[in-house]
Structure formats: C-alpha cells, structure tokens
Amino acid sequence: MKSIKILAAVAAFCLVSQSFATDWYVSPSGKNKNEGKSPSAPLKNIWKAIELASNGDVIRVAAGNYNGQMKQGWIKLDKPVSIIGGYSDDFSSRDVVKNKTLFQPTNEMNGTKGQGILHLNYKGANSKVVIDGFIFDQGEANSYHPVEGKPEGVETGMWLEPPSKGNTTFPSLNNYSLYGENSEGDLTIQNCVFVNAGNIALNLNHVAGKVKVLNNIFIANRIVGANVQAKQNKVDAVDYEFAYNTVMFTWTRTKLFEDMGYSVRANTNCITRIHNNILALNMMAGFDNTKGDPKSKKVYLDKNAFILNKKGDVTVTVSPNILWLNVADGAFEDLEDAPSIQSLNGNISISDPSIFKGKINQAYLEGFLNATYTEQASYNENSPANLFRAAMGLNKQGSIKSKVSMFMNKYPMEEALNLFGLMEGYGAQKQK
Incomplete structure (x- = not known):
C-alpha cells in the first residue's frame, strides 16, 4: 500500500510539473532583455530562451534565421525543452512553409565549428522533447567548386570536401544538421526540412526511449539522410519510428561514388519502424540494413514508396553477402528471410513519376540522373x-x-519546400 501511495504521489507531482510548463517566445524583432513569456515581448534569440527555460518548457519561434550566440553558426540544446518554429512575427498564425524559420549559417561562421547546427546534449529518461517546423540549410556555409561538376542550370559546382574551399573564406564543414550527442526519453522531430548537409543530416545518439522522425523533407544531403543509434549496448534500447518523410538526392561519402548515399538506415539495439515514406533518387539505396549484427535489431519496413535509387531500393546483409534489392523486380520477398526483418508489407514502386514534375528542380534532377x-x-x-x-x-x-559530372551540388532551399504533399499517403504531407 505504501508503494502505491508513493507512485501516486510521483504521478501527481509530474502532472503538476507539466501544468506549470512555460511558453517562451522568440522573434527577430524581439530583445533579449524582454521577459520572453508573451507574444508581445519576445526574446531575440533561441539560445537565450534555452538559457532561461526550465525542463519541459516550450519555445515558440517566429520566422527568421537563427545562428546562435554571437552568430557562431550553431545552437546547443542542453536541457529537455521543445522548440516549435513556423510562427508569424506576431505569433497569430503558424505555417512552416510560409513562415520560414531557419538554421542557415553562412560560410564565415565555419570558423566557430560545432558538430551540428542544432546540437542536442541533455538527459532525462522521462523527458518529452519536440523539434518542429525548422529548415536546416547548410547551402550557404558549404564550399562549392566554381566550374567543376556543374551541370547546366544547376546553381553551383560540386561540393568541396575539406580542406578545399573554392572561392569561399572557409572550407565546408563535415557537419551534421541536427546532431544528438546525448538525448533521452521521448524525442520527436517533425515538419522540418534538411537540405545541403555536409554530413549526415540527422544523426542521433539516443540513450534510451522513443525517437519519432515524422513528416520531414531530406534533400541533397551527404552520406545518410537520417541515422538514429542506441548509445547504450542494450537490446531494444531505442524505439525509432521514421514515417511520412520524403528523402531524395542523398549523396555518397566522396565524389568517387563508392559508399554510403542512403535515405535511412537501421542500427543495432534499435527497433526501427520505417513506413509511409518516399525514398527516391538516392545515390546508393533508399534503406540500408548492412550495419551491425542483424540479430541485435528489429526492422519493420512497411508501406514505403521507392523509385530510381541508383544501386537498389534496399541493401541488406545476408551473410556473407550484401544484397541490393528493388521493389519493382519483385525481389523484396527475399528480405523475408533476413534475420532482422519483422514485417515487410505494402512497399511499392512509384508508378507515376509525373508527381515530381514541377516540384523537383529540373536541372538538378537531370544532372543527378546523369552523374x-x-x-x-x-x-x-x-x-x-x-x-x-x-x-x-x-x-x-x-x-x-x-x-x-556532379557531386552534392547546392539544392535551392526555397524549392525544397515544394516537396511537401507530393503523394497522398506517402512522404511528407502538407501541414494542415
């Protein structure tokens, strides 16, 4: 009876704590001397709101570009608070496409290197963190060759791996867009755009809990679109859902086109649920299941739409071989015997490529297909x-x-936003 009373008291305390969570407001028109707790007196910077916030608080962010303290080009989230972008300047409406809320550092900021534009490093097994409605764009920070690897009509030449720096002051950074050094509890990342990342766009080391990556666009990133790993060596430590995302033009590690170039991958000690995504036009594969011991992970791969992944829709290890399989070839049946695959239903090959017409940058698409x-x-x-x-x-x-002929050239950020709502039931949907 005593233990029941203690549990009830803890639950009551949690409910009371949540009810006292504070909303903070941030806008380019605000001031860091403001109270920050009302739309009429917002703070100016996200980092300042994080500094003032308490665990469980919510930071609401108006349209603008946010580049960290003293414009260092990155922001650290060191406590479990949620950050919601896409608001109008007066916070009267929210639209993540119309009210562009950006993490878009410039090349001059590369001298103050952080591992990610948004760097997560917080603890809290019971924490609930939401990151919603931001555009992560490294296109202005990267270095591109002025003429080499530049197809006609594409904005830049090919991406330059450090230490090459082209005509820019600093070389590109091998940076993630959203990096989780340490996160825990329930983490949701939704309604975001990840474009032109010089390294894995979304790379999380999650201690334990649930990670949901929902309704995002990943385009023209390097190595992998989204990669979630369990930080501790414990079976089923992380329950990872990757759903309703659109992932395209993921480039290989180097211009030699030798390895990587995946939309999303499954890792050990994770339950990975991949469903209702568009995984298309990636340099290697839409889904990678070759990393780690397949017996130490569980994969549910259902109702995804694939097309024109250059080497295969899926790559999987069936010891001692690595297989590349395409939905259109009817080869997915072979996956049913793979050790980690728990479910494999309803995956399709996109039969109507016209859904991309007028939505994808035409010059970029042609250059990629001919790369x-x-x-x-x-x-x-x-x-x-x-x-x-x-x-x-x-x-x-x-x-x-x-x-x-082409390698990780800059994709126009504005045009990346056109990819919401390509296909009903698959990929990133328009915000309602």
Whole structure:
C-alpha cells in the first residue's frame, strides 16, 4: 500500500510539473532583455530562451534565421525543452512553409565549428522533447567548386570536401544538421526540412526511449539522410519510428561514388519502424540494413514508396553477402528471410513519376540522373619528367586525371519546400 501511495504521489507531482510548463517566445524583432513569456515581448534569440527555460518548457519561434550566440553558426540544446518554429512575427498564425524559420549559417561562421547546427546534449529518461517546423540549410556555409561538376542550370559546382574551399573564406564543414550527442526519453522531430548537409543530416545518439522522425523533407544531403543509434549496448534500447518523410538526392561519402548515399538506415539495439515514406533518387539505396549484427535489431519496413535509387531500393546483409534489392523486380520477398526483418508489407514502386514534375528542380534532377565519375590514365615513357627520373635512378610515372559530372551540388532551399504533399499517403504531407 505504501508503494502505491508513493507512485501516486510521483504521478501527481509530474502532472503538476507539466501544468506549470512555460511558453517562451522568440522573434527577430524581439530583445533579449524582454521577459520572453508573451507574444508581445519576445526574446531575440533561441539560445537565450534555452538559457532561461526550465525542463519541459516550450519555445515558440517566429520566422527568421537563427545562428546562435554571437552568430557562431550553431545552437546547443542542453536541457529537455521543445522548440516549435513556423510562427508569424506576431505569433497569430503558424505555417512552416510560409513562415520560414531557419538554421542557415553562412560560410564565415565555419570558423566557430560545432558538430551540428542544432546540437542536442541533455538527459532525462522521462523527458518529452519536440523539434518542429525548422529548415536546416547548410547551402550557404558549404564550399562549392566554381566550374567543376556543374551541370547546366544547376546553381553551383560540386561540393568541396575539406580542406578545399573554392572561392569561399572557409572550407565546408563535415557537419551534421541536427546532431544528438546525448538525448533521452521521448524525442520527436517533425515538419522540418534538411537540405545541403555536409554530413549526415540527422544523426542521433539516443540513450534510451522513443525517437519519432515524422513528416520531414531530406534533400541533397551527404552520406545518410537520417541515422538514429542506441548509445547504450542494450537490446531494444531505442524505439525509432521514421514515417511520412520524403528523402531524395542523398549523396555518397566522396565524389568517387563508392559508399554510403542512403535515405535511412537501421542500427543495432534499435527497433526501427520505417513506413509511409518516399525514398527516391538516392545515390546508393533508399534503406540500408548492412550495419551491425542483424540479430541485435528489429526492422519493420512497411508501406514505403521507392523509385530510381541508383544501386537498389534496399541493401541488406545476408551473410556473407550484401544484397541490393528493388521493389519493382519483385525481389523484396527475399528480405523475408533476413534475420532482422519483422514485417515487410505494402512497399511499392512509384508508378507515376509525373508527381515530381514541377516540384523537383529540373536541372538538378537531370544532372543527378546523369552523374558520373571517370578517370583517365596516361603514361609517356619518354616525357621530359620520366627521362629525368630515369637518369636519377627513379621509377617512371604516369598520371591519372579524374572528372566528376556532379557531386552534392547546392539544392535551392526555397524549392525544397515544394516537396511537401507530393503523394497522398506517402512522404511528407502538407501541414494542415
């Protein structure tokens, strides 16, 4: 009886604590000297609201670009509070497409490096955190080649891996857009846009609890669109739902097109539920299930729409082989015997590509479909350089010239917003 009374008291305390959660307001027109607790007196910066907020509070953010304290280009969320963007300046309405709420650092901010534009590092097994309605865009911070790898009509040349910096002051950063160094409890990321990330767009190390990634757009990012890992080595530590997202143009690790380039992947010690997504036009695969021991994870892959993933819709390890499978080939039946697959129902190949017409940047699409990497070797035994090397007792050498037609070029942020509502029942839907 005593234990029941203690549990009831704890539950009552939690309800009381939630009822006293505070709403904070942030707007570019605000001031950090304001109280920040009403729409008429907002704070100016998200970082300031985080500093003032208590666990469980909600920060409501008006349209604008937010680049951290002293414009350092990143913001740390070090306590379990929710951040909701997409509000008009007077907070009278909310529309994540119309009221663009941005994390969009510039190249000049690359000197104050953080691991992610938004960096999560908080604890709290019972915490409930929501990140909703933000645009994460690294396109203004990246370095691009002025002419190489630039298809006609595409805004920039190819992305330059550090330390190359093209015409910019600083090289690109191998940065995540949203990085979770440490998070816990229930975490929901929804109605966001991730574009032009120089590393994995969404990379979370979650201690334990539930992670929901819902109704987001991932476009023109590098390596993986979304990657959620269990930080502790415990079976089923994280319950991860990835649903109603649109993921396209995920590029490989390097311009050689050798590895990575996935929409989403499953990791060990996670229950991964992937459903109702559009996973299309990725450099390697829509879904990757090759990392870690397949017996230490559970995967539910249902009702997703795939098209034109360059190597396969799905890649999976069936020891000792790695298989690349396409829905259109009827090959998904082979997945039923994979150790980690718990459910495999209703996945389709998109039969009407016209849904993308007028929504995807046409020049970017054409360049991506034709993207190639080539090498040309040459060897002239009697070149002046080789004759000199021979005279000095050195081995003669040839040369290799490489050329890439396109690699992780900048995608226009404004056009990324057009991808909400491509297909009813699949991918990111328009906010109602």
